[in-house]
Each structure stands twice: as C-alpha cells, then as structure tokens.
Amino acid sequence: MALNKKPVTGMRDIMPAEMQVRDYVLNLIRETYAGFGFNHIETPCMENIGNLTNKQGGENEKLIFKVMKRGEKLKIAEATTEEEIVDFGMRYDLTVPLSRYYSAHANELAAPFKAMQMGPVWRADRPQRGRFRQFVQCDIDILGDPTNLAEIELITATTTLLGKLGFKGFKVCFNDRRMLKAMAAYCGFEEKDYDQVFIILDKMDKIGIDGVSRELQEAGYAAEMVEKYMSLFTDLETAEDGVAYLGEKLGEALSAGVADNMSTIMNSVKAGASAQFDLVFDPTLVRGMSYYTGSIFEIKMAEMSGSVGGGGRYDEMIGKFTGQNTPACGFSIGFERIVTILMEQGFQIPGAAQKKAYLLEKGMSSEQMISVLAEAKAEREAGVQVLVVQMNKNKKFQKDQLAKDGYTDVKEFFKNK
Amino acid sequence: MALNKKPVTGMRDIMPAEMQVRDYVLNLIRETYAGFGFNHIETPCMENIGNLTNKQGGENEKLIFKVMKRGEKLKIAEATTEEEIVDFGMRYDLTVPLSRYYSAHANELAAPFKAMQMGPVWRADRPQRGRFRQFVQCDIDILGDPTNLAEIELITATTTLLGKLGFKGFKVCFNDRRMLKAMAAYCGFEEKDYDQVFIILDKMDKIGIDGVSRELQEAGYAAEMVEKYMSLFTDLETAEDGVAYLGEKLGEALSAGVADNMSTIMNSVKAGASAQFDLVFDPTLVRGMSYYTGSIFEIKMAEMSGSVGGGGRYDEMIGKFTGQNTPACGFSIGFERIVTILMEQGFQIPGAAQKKAYLLEKGMSSEQMISVLAEAKAEREAGVQVLVVQMNKNKKFQKDQLAKDGYTDVKEFFKNK
Numbered sequence: 147m148a149l150n151k152k153p154v155t156g157m158r159d160i161m162p163a164e165m166q167v168r169d170y171v172l173n174l175i176r177e178t179y180a181g182f183g184f185n186h187i188e189t190p191c192m193e194n195i196g197n198l199t200n201k202q203g204g205e206n207e208k209l210i211f212k213v214m215k216r217g218e219k220l221k222i223a224e225a226t227t228e229e230e231i232v233d234f235g236m237r238y239d240l241t242v243p244l245s246r247y248y249s250a251h252a253n254e255l256a257a258p259f260k261a262m263q264m265g266p267v268w269r270a271d272r273p274q275r276g277r278f279r280q281f282v283q284c285d286i287d288i289l290g291d292p293t294n295l296a297e298i299e300l301i302t303a304t305t306t307l308l309g310k311l312g313f314k315g316f317k318v319c320f321n322d323r324r325m326l327k328a329m330a331a332y333c334g335f336e337e338k339d340y341d342q343v344f345i346i347l348d349k350m351d352k353i354g355i356d357g358v359s360r361e362l363q364e365a366g367y368a369a370e371m372v373e374k375y376m377s378l379f380t381d382l383e384t385a386e387d388g389v390a391y392l393g394e395k396l397g398e399a400l401s402a403g404v405a406d407n408m409s410t411i412m413n414s415v416k417a418g419a420s421a422q423f424d425l426v427f428d429p430t431l432v433r434g435m436s437y438y439t440g441s442i443f444e445i446k447m448a449e450m451s452g453s454v455g456g457g458g459r460y461d462e463m464i465g466k467f468t469g470q471n472t473p474a475c476g477f478s479i480g481f482e483r484i485v486t487i488l489m490e491q492g493f494q495i496p497g498a499a500q501k502k503a504y505l506l507e508k509g510m511s512s513e514q515m516i517s518v519l520a521e522a523k524a525e526r527e528a529g530v531q532v533l534v535v536q537m538n539k540n541k542k543f544q545k546d547q548l549a550k551d552g553y554t555d556v557k558e559f560f561k562n563k
Numbered sequence: 564m565a566l567n568k569k570p571v572t573g574m575r576d577i578m579p580a581e582m583q584v585r586d587y588v589l590n591l592i593r594e595t596y597a598g599f600g601f602n603h604i605e606t607p608c609m610e611n612i613g614n615l616t617n618k619q620g621g622e623n624e625k626l627i628f629k630v631m632k633r634g635e636k637l638k639i640a641e642a643t644t645e646e647e648i649v650d651f652g653m654r655y656d657l658t659v660p661l662s663r664y665y666s667a668h669a670n671e672l673a674a675p676f677k678a679m680q681m682g683p684v685w686r687a688d689r690p691q692r693g694r695f696r697q698f699v700q701c702d703i704d705i706l707g708d709p710t711n712l713a714e715i716e717l718i719t720a721t722t723t724l725l726g727k728l729g730f731k732g733f734k735v736c737f738n739d740r741r742m743l744k745a746m747a748a749y750c751g752f753e754e755k756d757y758d759q760v761f762i763i764l765d766k767m768d769k770i771g772i773d774g775v776s777r778e779l780q781e782a783g784y785a786a787e788m789v790e791k792y793m794s795l796f797t798d799l800e801t802a803e804d805g806v807a808y809l810g811e812k813l814g815e816a817l818s819a820g821v822a823d824n825m826s827t828i829m830n831s832v833k834a835g836a837s838a839q840f841d842l843v844f845d846p847t848l849v850r851g852m853s854y855y856t857g858s859i860f861e862i863k864m865a866e867m868s869g870s871v872g873g874g875g876r877y878d879e880m881i882g883k884f885t886g887q888n889t890p891a892c893g894f895s896i897g898f899e900r901i902v903t904i905l906m907e908q909g910f911q912i913p914g915a916a917q918k919k920a921y922l923l924e925k926g927m928s929s930e931q932m933i934s935v936l937a938e939a940k941a942e943r944e945a946g947v948q949v950l951v952v953q954m955n956k957n958k959k960f961q962k963d964q965l966a967k968d969g970y971t972d973v974k975e976f977f978k979n980k
Contacts (some may be wrong), residue, residue, distance in 0.1 A: 194567045
C-alpha cells in the first residue's frame with residue numbers, strides 16, 4: 147500500500163519557485179514567437195512505435211521509452227520479441243511528431259507553415275547530474291519555405307526571445323553544411339570520409355587546430371591534405387569577411403550562391419536584431435545530425451558550456467517521412483538549460499504580482515470570515531496575490547516559511563471577542 | 564520508411580486555432596489560481612507502476628498505459644507476467660502524483676500547501692467521440708487544512724475563473740458525504756448498502772424520484788424505508804433552507820457540526836463570489852469516488868451534459884498513500900470540456916494582438932529585405948504580430964488562407980526594379 151516517494155529514476159519533481167520561472171519563460175517564448183507569426187501546435191506525447199524507429203532519429207532511437215500493448219493484443223507468455231508486445235513509444239524529440247503532423251494536416255495549414263511546439267520529450271539516457279529523462283523542448287520550424295527568409299526569421303525570433311530574457315553578449319555561431327563540405331572537398335577529402343572528418347573538426351574548440359590536425363593524420367589522412375585543410379582555418383582567423391573569403395577561395399568546390407546566401411542571412415539578422423549578441427561565421431560548426439542540408443546554427447553562452455540552442459535547414463527529412471519533398475528549417479531553444487542559468491542567477495520575474503498573506507485565527511465566526519474574504523476579493527481584483535490561510539500555532543515558523551515563499555506582507559486577523 | 568500519418572489511436576493533434584484557446588485558458592487558470600495563492604508544481608508524466616496500481620485509483624487502474632523496462636532488465640522471451648517487463652506507467656490522474664509529491668517534499672512546502680497542477684494524463688479507454696486517451700487535467704488542492712476555509716477558497720477560485728472566461732448562470736452543486744450517509748442512515752439503510760443506494764440515487768436527474776424509488780425497491784429495499792427516504796427529497800424541494808431543514812430533521816443520524824459547516828461554506832462562497840452563478844445544496848449529489856470523506860461539489864452548465872468540474876474533501880487518501888494523515892480537499896476543472904464549449908461558441912480571445920502579414924515578392928535584394936525586416940521589427944515591438952512570408956504564385960489563395968488564420972491586414976512588398 148505504501149507509496150514509493152521518489153519520482154521514477156532519472157525524472158524529477160518541479161518545485162514552486164522553479165515552476166514560476168518555467169511558466170514565465172514558456173509564456174515569453176509563446177508570446178515572442180507568436181509575434182513572428184509562429185503557430186503553436188501540439189501532438190500526443192506518444193507516437194506509433196514504427197514512426198519512432200525508422201532511422202531518422204539517430205542515436206535517440208536507442209533511448210525510446212516503449213509503451214506496452216493492452217488487453218487482448220498483449221500476449222506476454224507467447225511473446226519473444228519487442229514487436230509483439232509494444233505498439234506505442236514516447237516521443238524523443240518534436241521533429242518526428244512535427245513531420246507526421248504536417249503530413250497529416252498540410253492542406254489545412256498555411257504555406258509556408260510556421261510551427262511552434264513546446265512540450266516534454268523522453269529519452270532513457272543513463273541518469274546523470276543535470277540531465278533528465280523527461281525534459282521540455284521548444285522548437286520553431288518553418289515548413290515549405292526554400293528561401294533564406296526562413297533562416298532569417300528563425301534566428302531573429304530566437305535572439306529576440308533571449309534578449310527579452312535579459313541575455314546579452316551571447317554568440318550565434320553560423321555555418322552551412324554545404325560550406326563545410328566544400329571546404330573538405332577543396333582540400334581533397336572524399337565524400338565518404340566527411341562524417342569522420344567532421345567529427346574530428348567538431349573538437350576544434352576543445353583540442354585546438356593542432357589537435358584536429360594530429361587526429362586527422364592519425365585517422366590516416368595525408369599530411370598534405372590535412373595541412374591544406376588547416377590552413378583554410380588559419381587564413382579565416384585573419385580574414386575580414388570569412389564567408390566572402392571562402393566564396394572566392396573555394397571556387398567551384400562551393401555551389402554557386404551558397405556564400406551569398408550565407409552573407410544575406412547574416413547581414414539581415416544583424417540589421418534586424420533587437421537583442422545584443424554576436425552572429426559569427428563558424429567554419430568549425432558541424433551540428434551532429436546528418437539530416438541537415440544547408441544552414442546550421444548554434445547558440446553559445448559564457449554562462450554554460452555546450453550550446454543553449456541550435457538548428458538548421460533539413461530540406462530532405464520531411465520528404466523521407468512523408469513521400470513529399472518539403473523544404474524545412476528549424477531552431478530549437480535549450481529550454482532546460484536556459485531555466486538552469488536563470489535559476490542559478492536568481493532570476494527575478496519582471497512584473498510579478500504583489501504577494502500578501504492573510505492569517506486567520508481559528509474559530510472565526512461565519513460573518514467575520516465573510517468580511518475577511520471580501521477584503522481578499524477586492525485585493526485580488528486589484529491584481530494582488532492573496533493567500534488566505536489559517537493561523538498556525540507556531541506563527542513565527544509559519545511567517546518565516548511564508549517569507550521564504552515571497553509573502554513578506556502578512557496581515558493577521560483575530561477572532562472577534 | 565513511410566510514416567503512419569495518424570496520431571496513435573484515441574489521441575489527437577491540436578490545430579493552431581484550438582491551441583490559441585487552450586493557451587489562453589491555461590494562462591487564465593494559472594493567473595487566477597496564483598491570485599489565490601496556489602503554487603504551480605509539476606511531476607513527471609510517468610510514475611513507478613506500483614504507485615499506480617495500489618487500489619486508490621479505482622477503475623482507472625485498469626486503463627494504465629504501461630511502460631516497458633529497458634536494456635538488460637528486459638527479458639521478453641523469459642517473461643510470463645506483466646510485472647516482469649513493466650516498471651513505469653503513465654499517470655491516469657494528478658492526485659496520485661500529488662500524493663507522492665507531497666510525501667516526498669512536505670518539509671520544503673508551506674503548511675497548508677496550496678497546489679496547482681496542469682498537465683496531460685492518459686487513460687486507455689475505449690476510443691469514442693469527444694473522449695480522448697490523452698487529455699489535460701487542471702487540479703487545485705489544499706493539503707493540510709482541516710477547516711472549511713479550504714472548501715471556500717477552492718470553490719471561490721474555481722468560480723472566479725469561470726466568470727473570467729465569460730461563463731455565467733452555471734450551477735455549483737454542493738453536498739457532503741456525511742450528509743448523504745446520514746440521510747440514508749436516518750431512513751434505516753445499512754452502511755454496507757450505501758454504495759448501491761447512492762449509485763441509484765445518482766440517477767435522480769435522469770430517472771426522477773419515481774425512477775429512483777422503483778429501482779431501490781427492485782433492489783430489494785423495503786418499501787417503507789424507500790418511501791421515508793424519498794419523502795426527505797420531496798420535503799427538501801419546498802424547504803427554504805435544505806441544509807438547516809436536514810440539520811434539524813436528521814437529529815443524531817447527522818454528526819454535530821456538519822450542517823453548520825455546510826451552511827458556512829455556502830454562505831461564505833456566495834458572499835465572496837465574483838462570478839454570477841448558483842451555489843445550491845444538492846442532496847442527490849454523490850460523486851463516484853469512494854475516497855471522499857466530507858464536502859463534495861460539482862459544476863453543471865446548460866452548455867454541456869455531465870459535469871464540467873468537481874471535487875471534494877478526501878481526508879484519508881494521502882495518509883493511505885504516505886502513512887501520515889493529511890487532510891486534503893481538491894477541485895478539478897474540466898479543462899477539455901471547457902475548451903470544447905468555448906470552441907463551439909466561437910470564443911474570441913480578449914486582448915488578442917493585431918495580426919499583420921507582409922508578403923514579399925521573390926528575389927528581393929538584401930538591402931530591401933533588411934528594410935522590410937526593420938519595419939516588421941518596429942511593428943512587433945509595438946505589440947503587433949507580424950508574419951513575414953514569401954509571396955506565393957497564387958496570391959489570391961494565399962491571401963484567403965491568411966484571412967482564415969486571422970491575417971486580414973496584408974501588406975505587399977514588391978522587388979525594386
């Protein structure tokens with residue numbers, strides 16, 4: 147009969163103080179993105195298991211919480227494989243559900259469709275500090291827009307949001323998978339080796355240019371090729387405009403228009419920025435997921451290692467899911483990381499309502515109670531948060547606790563004698 | 564590779580128009596309840612399966628979506644029972660998680676603790692029209708307050724919310740399980756028969772007093788006893804103050820203070836009401852769950868059959884879970900039903916932002932794009948929702964669709980020649 151008091155392994159309860167910050171951030175996200183014309187949508191937290199295990203989700207597919215069949219369909223004793231007893235799975239991201247949603251409803255939706263999603267996802271990762279098996283993702287995606295207006299709007303919306311949350315001086319790193327590939331091609335790397343090369347390149351901020359050079363050579367690439375590759379990066383350090391430099395230097399290795407496209411995106415975002423941040427071309431930005439086809443971007447902050455958001459263009463993914471080619475571009479903000487930073491900074495919610503506590507002595511008459519409640523009503527209608535509670539025997543302890551919860555204004559009501 | 568386009572059976576995708584209403588209602592719930600000092604909290608959507616199957620959840624325990632163990636712990640071929648392959652389950656309500664949360668965190672929380680929860684729950688009900696297997700519940704609960712201040716605050720908060728949503732003339736039916744039992748005891752029914760008697764009584768609004776009388780006699784209760792019982796209800800129809808009438812009439816069958824307590828709650832709620840509604844004593848109100856120990860209440864609206872919210876006092880439930888007696892009282896608002904009513908009424912969200920669409924001709928220069936985006940930025944900062952999109956070839960169709968999405972104000976930007 148007794149309850150297991152702990153949340154399930156790797157998931158957590160959220161206390162009121164953090165919840166207030168979460169609610170504030172979620173509301174700000176919703177309002178800000180709505181201001182850019184994104185439509186909030188929602189899909190069920192479960193998907194048919196086949197939708198989650200079709201190789202689009204990469205490593206995440208190994209981390210699915212699977213839901214068991216029910217009733218007569220479930221025959222445990224006879225089953226020998228998962229397929230026989232599982233029908234649904236918990237979503238591990240919001241991109242697969244979005245693809246399904248879009249394929250089901252595209253003809254009811256605007257074209258292009260600007261989608262906003264906020265909701266929990268589940269991954270059965272090995273539990274570790276600061277990393278949870280249920281966490282909230284916030285994604286914006288533009289489906290059906292092949293032009294760079296999508297990138298511009300996504301980056302502008304995201305940085306505007308961060309600015310409203312009080313963040314400044316953060317960095318938006320920007321690259322394009324086609325640029326990444328052109329740089330490798332220009333130096334003689336073969337397409338089949340790109341994945342391995344980029345995994346090593348991705349370590350640039352950790353192991354430096356010497357480390358990358360060494361690891362590439364250790365992986366068997368010719369020293370001359372590696373040297374040529376590395377010299378591109380050193381040249382970029384001094385180039386005034388890295389994108390323009392590469393646009394010229396790479397010649398035919400880079401498809402026509404890619405460099406211009408990148409420049410337009412960066413210039414437009416900078417010109418239209420309302421937050422204070424740096425948008426920088428980062429030729430070492432890789433973004434792990436192989437489904438990206440064009441622009442990629444990532445947000446970095448001094449307050450936190452790793453990224454606090456990222457995304458890119460994935461023009462071929464929705465088509466693979468739905469059979470109908472649909473250009474797509476998305477930006478996912480690191481909601482949990484942002485909340486963590488704000489909590490660590492002791493974030494004060496702007497415009498939070500005044501909080502008052504009424505302590506009522508026990509045994510008050512009905513008439514007196516009514517008059518106290520009328521007072522509470524008037525204050526609440528004026529926008530004050532009024533907590534009406536019985537006075538505890540240990541009033542000092544009660545007041546201390548109320549103060550901890552932000553009720554510094556305490557009014558005591560005693561029984562009429 | 565192809566995706567199954569449909570959401571999992573019995574669950575649904577939510578389209579932008581409904582989502583806007585849902586977000587508005589959720590925000591209003593959060594703000595209104597916060598105004599009464601309720602603390603928003605959150606627990607994981609999964610619980611350890613043992614917590615969900617300990618007989619506190621009644622029929623809902625048969626409807627659990629169960630989550631399969633993972634990795635080495637999962638041995639399907641060897642398993643013959645559910646217990647061997649399941650470790651978690653999706654929550655079917657917010658009360659079990661609240662009990663667990665409170666037992667884990669009570670010493671960090673205010674006493675009494677006013678909790679607000681909003682989130683999805685899952686029940687593997689047979690799929691049917693208007694009833695879904697994932698739906699949002701919104702609960703407020705006061706834990707640790709044995710006094711009727713809890714009932715007063717819960718009913719006042721809930722009715723205030725409904726008033727803010729524009730509802731009026733709805734009915735809050737009020738009763739007390741102890742009154743219900745006293746009426747039966749007074750007429751000679753035995754305690755062991757209460758459940759059966761109340762199930763029949765619960766049909767009063769469908770089959771009328773004659774129907775209830777007939778069914779009770781068919782169930783084998785003495786005609787005289789049934790007649791005495793029914794006459795209580797007919798007497799109540801003409802009684803000016805039903806609670807006072809019964810308080811006197813039932814004598815010792817009713818515990819001292821119950822009638823007074825009911826009157827105080829009703830008078831206080833009426834005096835402090837900010838919405839326009841009827842709070843009525845309903846001697847036929849039963850509320851199914853057997854865990855209720857005192858006050859019970861339910862909201863009825865002309866717009867929808869059944870109830871759109873309900874709750875009551877359950878002083879013994881948390882103790883059964885946690886081993887520590889904790890008086891508790893809660894009110895659950897029928898979020899999905901309220902959204903359904905609002906959608907059917909064509910609810911217009913008050914204070915919704917002005918919506919403008921900018922249509923950009925394709926092939927605009929970077930400079931021109933920057934100037935358009937600057938204009939969008941200025942409008943967004945002034946609170947206008949600005950959708951910036953490429954102009955489609957079929958501009959008329961695009962505009963029609965935009966109008967459908969609320970963008971009546973469309974501005975076209977053409978490429979500079």
